[in-house]
Amino acid sequence: MSAAILGVGVVAPGATDGASFLRVLSSPPGAPARVESIPDTGDAKTRRLPRLERMALAVARQALPQGVDRDSLALVFGTGYGGLTATVEFLEGMATRGAEFGSPTAFHQSVHHSPAGQLSIALGLRGPSLTVSAREVSGETAVKVALDLLATKRARHALVVAADERIPALDNAYRAFGVHAESPGASPRVRLEPGEGAAALLLGAESGPLRIEECLLIAHPTAPLHFARPEVMAPWLRAGVARASAGASVSLSAPSGEVRDAEDAALGDAVPVGSRWVDTPHLGFHPSAGLIRLVAAVLRLAAPGECVHHGLALGGGQSLMRVRRVAG
Amino acid sequence: MRGVAITGVGIVSALGSGARVHQEALRAGRSGLRPLGLFSLAGLPALPVGEVEGASLERERGPRCLDLAMLAARQALAGADFSGSGVMALGTTTGGILESECHYLTHRGQEGAEERELLRHHSAGTVADMLAAKLDLSAERHTFSTACSSSANAVGYGAARVEQGAPWALVGGVDSLCRLTYAGFHSLKLLASDACRPFGRNRQGLSLGEGAAFLFLEHESRARARGAPILGYVAGWGCSADAWHITAPHPEGRGAIAAMQAALADAGLSAEQVDYVNAHGTATPANDKAEALAINAVFAGEGPLTSSTKGSTGHTLGAAGAIEAVFCLLAMESGHAPESVGLVEPDPELRVRHVPRGGVQAPLRVALSNSFGFGGNNAALVLTRSES
Numbered sequence: 143m144s145a146a147i148l149g150v151g152v153v154a155p156g157a158t159d160g161a162s163f164l165r166v167l168s169s170p171p172g173a174p175a176r177v178e179s180i181p182d183t184g185d186a187k188t189r190r191l192p193r194l195e196r197m198a199l200a201v202a203r204q205a206l207p208q209g210v211d212r213d214s215l216a217l218v219f220g221t222g223y224g225g226l227t228a229t230v231e232f233l234e235g236m237a238t239r240g241a242e243f244g245s246p247t248a249f250h251q252s253v254h255h256s257p258a259g260q261l262s263i264a265l266g267l268r269g270p271s272l273t274v275s276a277r278e279v280s281g282e283t284a285v286k287v288a289l290d291l292l293a294t295k296r297a298r299h300a301l302v303v304a305a306d307e308r309i310p311a312l313d314n315a316y317r318a319f320g321v322h323a324e325s326p327g328a329s330p331r332v333r334l335e336p337g338e339g340a341a342a343l344l345l346g347a348e349s350g351p352l353r354i355e356e357c358l359l360i361a362h363p364t365a366p367l368h369f370a371r372p373e374v375m376a377p378w379l380r381a382g383v384a385r386a387s388a389g390a391s392v393s394l395s396a397p398s399g400e401v402r403d404a405e406d407a408a409l410g411d412a413v414p415v416g417s418r419w420v421d422t423p424h425l426g427f428h429p430s431a432g433l434i435r436l437v438a439a440v441l442r443l444a445a446p447g448e449c450v451h452h453g454l455a456l457g458g459g460q461s462l463m464r465v466r467r468v469a470g
Numbered sequence: 471m472r473g474v475a476i477t478g479v480g481i482v483s484a485l486g487s488g489a490r491v492h493q494e495a496l497r498a499g500r501s502g503l504r505p506l507g508l509f510s511l512a513g514l515p516a517l518p519v520g521e522v523e524g525a526s527l528e529r530e531r532g533p534r535c536l537d538l539a540m541l542a543a544r545q546a547l548a549g550a551d552f553s554g555s556g557v558m559a560l561g562t563t564t565g566g567i568l569e570s571e572c573h574y575l576t577h578r579g580q581e582g583a584e585e586r587e588l589l590r591h592h593s594a595g596t597v598a599d600m601l602a603a604k605l606d607l608s609a610e611r612h613t614f615s616t617a618c619s620s621s622a623n624a625v626g627y628g629a630a631r632v633e634q635g636a637p638w639a640l641v642g643g644v645d646s647l648c649r650l651t652y653a654g655f656h657s658l659k660l661l662a663s664d665a666c667r668p669f670g671r672n673r674q675g676l677s678l679g680e681g682a683a684f685l686f687l688e689h690e691s692r693a694r695a696r697g698a699p700i701l702g703y704v705a706g707w708g709c710s711a712d713a714w715h716i717t718a719p720h721p722e723g724r725g726a727i728a729a730m731q732a733a734l735a736d737a738g739l740s741a742e743q744v745d746y747v748n749a750h751g752t753a754t755p756a757n758d759k760a761e762a763l764a765i766n767a768v769f770a771g772e773g774p775l776t777s778s779t780k781g782s783t784g785h786t787l788g789a790a791g792a793i794e795a796v797f798c799l800l801a802m803e804s805g806h807a808p809e810s811v812g813l814v815e816p817d818p819e820l821r822v823r824h825v826p827r828g829g830v831q832a833p834l835r836v837a838l839s840n841s842f843g844f845g846g847n848n849a850a851l852v853l854t855r856s857e858s
């Protein structure tokens with residue numbers, strides 16, 4: 143199944159839309175931090191939403207043009223951790239105020255599907271509405287599900303949104319496992335730099351010059367909190383590149399130096415070094431970074447060309463997508 | 471959807487473990503609800519919940535959800551053929567949060583220790599990762615987390631993939647009781663002080679539960695070629711969003727109507743052909759009212775036999791859709807529509823055709839199962855006894 147890409151949206155550290163995102167990508171990567179500014183329409187109701195939901199709403203609005211039938215539009219939301227701020231807030235409330243005084247607002251915001259519900263309400267979306275979670279390939283998984291909704295004619299258009307937030311508790315968790323970039327003694331090759339952000343794509347069943355030609359997912363049985371071993375991951379990546387046209391670029395997952403080396407080794411001479419895009423240092427490591435990298439690929443494909451997008455997740459998940467722009 | 475055969479099922483809930491145990495419990499009108507014992511929370515009473523007895527579970531190295539999921543998945547996989555690149559689709563709301571919340575509440579404030587389990591268990595996809603590793607399954611892996619409709623969507627998605635050509639799909643759902651949902655539903659004032667009474671005049675709210683159910687799906691032609699018994703079919707899946715309120719259903723059941731109609735259209739069946747509806751039926755005042763209105767809108771006349779099985783199992787949240795899909799299969803197999811345990815005095819304003827006490831023996835060929843969740847998410851599944 144392939145689909146036309148009809149709109150994109152992005153919010154990332156230093157970027158509030160596609161244009162500012164391209165500027166971030168063209169600059170040397172700094173340590174990604176939090177998203178400083180989340181664009182909104184100024185209404186008070188939206189501003190009261192938690193950050194995760196405001197990021198999701200901002201990118202959805204960017205990707206969604208006027209004229210799309212919202213009554214039948216499918217929404218697929220991808221997130222690794224959902225409303226983590228709300229979860230921690232609820233647990234803190236239980237610990238400090240007592241279980242009988244839990245916050246009902248924090249409770250419903252802790253549900254992974256809460257952002258999708260808020261998007262439906264804010265944008266009037268009444269079609270199929272799904273939330274998927276697959277650690278660091280959550281966004282890619284959302285794309286796959288959206289393509290299947292289009293293929294089975296459950297929708298003619300599908301809005302894919304992914305969002306994840308960086309919070310101190312998650313940073314502390316990476317530190318506890320000794321893989322945080324700021325952890326004393328963490329090996330530079332395995333350390334991860336956490337980040338946050340959101341991205342959106344509007345996909346359609348119609349024809350169009352810019353398309354997702356392929357989206358494949360595999361999950362290798364792997365120990366928890368480990369990536370798939372190089373010898374397991376590499377054949378899949380090589381096969382994906384072999385299916386692409388000559389001269390295609392590759393967007394590497396590259397969550398750490400060690401994994402990037404494994405991806406480079408897997409590609410060997412098949413893809414010139416100059417055609418390998420390494421965007422994760424700009425975005426940070428988080429479950430929605432894959433969809434943000436896909437938006438980066440779409441923005442770079444201003445002229446005819448093709449990109450193979452590779453994703454890897456803790457727990458053994460792996461994804462491959464091919465995005466192509468043709469003349470016309 | 472055509473030809474998506476169910477060739478294996480597995481289930482664990484407060485009623486016990488295994489399809490036969492559940493079939494007998496439903497026929498007997500038994501409830502698995504008893505006072506919460508898995509954990510205690512100062513300031514909150516131990517209300518009736520559908521808690522799985524520990525003796526049923528083999529302790530895996532992982533969250534309680536993994537124990538529940540492994541037990542049900544192993545039952546569903548007995549005799550399954552995994553050749554080819556299949557799909558695993560699991561629905562869960564809380565995943566491994568019972569463990570991460572416990573660790574957090576115990577170790578909060580201790581530098582370097584407090585959030586370790588948050589990373590290990592909090593992502594909803596973790597249970598599927600661990601389950602696949604335990605079962606050594608190299609499959610495309612999907613975790614749906616659409617609150618209380620999670621596993622209904624997982625079943626529907628997996629079935630759609632089989633119809634598209636996937637050789638097999640392991641689909642289902644799991645959720646365990648945890649402090650977050652117990653205190654959370656209490657904060658929303660949605661918990662009943664005694665056992666829940668779906669569609670009852672004096673219904674007060676829901677009783678929480680836990681459990682898991684899995685179905686092994688493959689195309690009918692593949693099942694027949696290998697001589698696998700066909701237990702039934704997933705014939706239709708519909709899902710929708712209310713776009714109304716983050717925790718309350720649309721008051722007229724607009725999204726629920728859309729989901730049921732989409733599932734029936736997907737199955738190529740008319741509303742008149744449905745023999746039994748397993749309602750979402752949480753026993754909250756708002757859900758049961760909106761769902762009854764939606765059922766009235768979809769089904770003309772007195773409508774099909776309708777019951778909620780949440781008085782037997784409690785509301786198992788993300789697992790409910792898969793558990794209740796298995797209940798529909800069991801009902802069709804035995805020709806016995808189960809009663810709504812806990813329903814003593816029906817609410818006269820909710821005009822659905824309740825299954826009477828003791829259940830009803832009747833030929834059941836087509837069943838529809840509803841699952842609705844936070845965020846205004848609605849899912850409906852149509853299951854059939856035979857393809858014809």
